[in-house]
Amino acid sequence: MFYDAIANNHGLPHDPFKALVVPRPIGWISSLAPSGEVNLAPYSYFNAVGSDPHYVMFSSDGYKHSVSNIEATKEFVCNLATWDLREQMNLTSAPVPAGIDEMRIAGLTPAPSRLVRPPRVAETPVALECIYTQTVELPSHDPSSPNVVVIGKVVGVHIDDAFIRNGLVDSAAMKPIARCGYMDYAVVTEMFSMRRPSAVDAESLAAVSPKPVAG
Numbered sequence: 001m002f003y004d005a006i007a008n009n010h011g012l013p014h015d016p017f018k019a020l021v022v023p024r025p026i027g028w029i030s031s032l033a034p035s036g037e038v039n040l041a042p043y044s045y046f047n048a049v050g051s052d053p054h055y056v057m058f059s060s061d062g063y064k065h066s067v068s069n070i071e072a073t074k075e076f077v078c079n080l081a082t083w084d085l086r087e088q089m090n091l092t093s094a095p096v097p098a099g100i101d102e103m104r105i106a107g108l109t110p111a112p113s114r115l116v117r118p119p120r121v122a123e124t125p126v127a128l129e130c131i132y133t134q135t136v137e138l139p140s141h142d143p144s145s146p147n148v149v150v151i152g153k154v155v156g157v158h159i160d161d162a163f164i165r166n167g168l169v170d171s172a173a174m175k176p177i178a179r180c181g182y183m184d185y186a187v188v189t190e191m192f193s194m195r196r197p198s199a200v201d202a203e204s205l206a207a208v209s210p211k212p213v214a215g
């Protein structure tokens with residue numbers, strides 16, 4: 001099938017889009033309100049971008065509390081959502097009023113960060129401390145609810161030492177969860193490795209596939 005994404009005339013009972021970009025990592029974002037209350041919420045329009053330095057981005061459907069906190073206080077932490085913490089992660093998505101601490105609601109423990117003020121989730125094996133970089137507002141069909149992309153620079157990284165084996169991080173052992181379409185999630189428990197083609201490989205690949213001759 002093909003459908004016009006602007007008309008969104010897919011003809012299916014539910015919009016399939018989120019089932020097509022899968023699995024999406026979940027940024028479990030902790031931030032502080034200007035008045036000091038902790039805020040924690042999951043965002044699956046989330047990813048890492050950039051290598052030197054590393055940046056992360058998440059996108060909010062409208063100006064949710066995480067966005068207003070981060071714009072005001074300039075700092076946040078991305079906690080890794082894992083299989084063991086799936087129920088707690090889901091609880092922190094409840095649409096509670098500003099100033100209510102979702103970390104407490106979900107029974108999670110705030111652990112002090114090193115370089116930023118918002119706490120990280122003590123129970124998670126990975127936390128990225130971030131400094132707010134910029135907001136990019138992408139127009140939406142509903143002007144009252146723009147797509148608000150928040151970008152932050154990663155300035156500090158916590159890894160639970162139990163997951164470092166022979167100098168490598170065993171990500172599969174952390175069982176990260178990711179968002180799929182509908183009510184679905186994926187859990188990562190297996191990895192496979194592949195070596196990228198080297199410059200020498202690329203040269204021989206180019207040699208065996210000559211340019212098509214015009215005409």
Ligand SMILES: Cc1cc2nc3c(=O)[nH]c(=O)nc-3n(C[C@H](O)[C@H](O)[C@H](O)COP(=O)(O)O)c2cc1C
Pocket residue numbers: 026039040041042043044045046059060061062064065066067089090092093094095096179
């Ligand atoms: C797994 C998961 C992923 C989510 N991803 C997003 C997202 O990418 N963007 C968004 O606006 N809301 C997303 N939500 C909903 C927010 O978590 C929810 O609206 C939350 O109340 C926002 O909290 P805040 O206002 O404290 O930032 C997601 C919810 C779940 C459970």
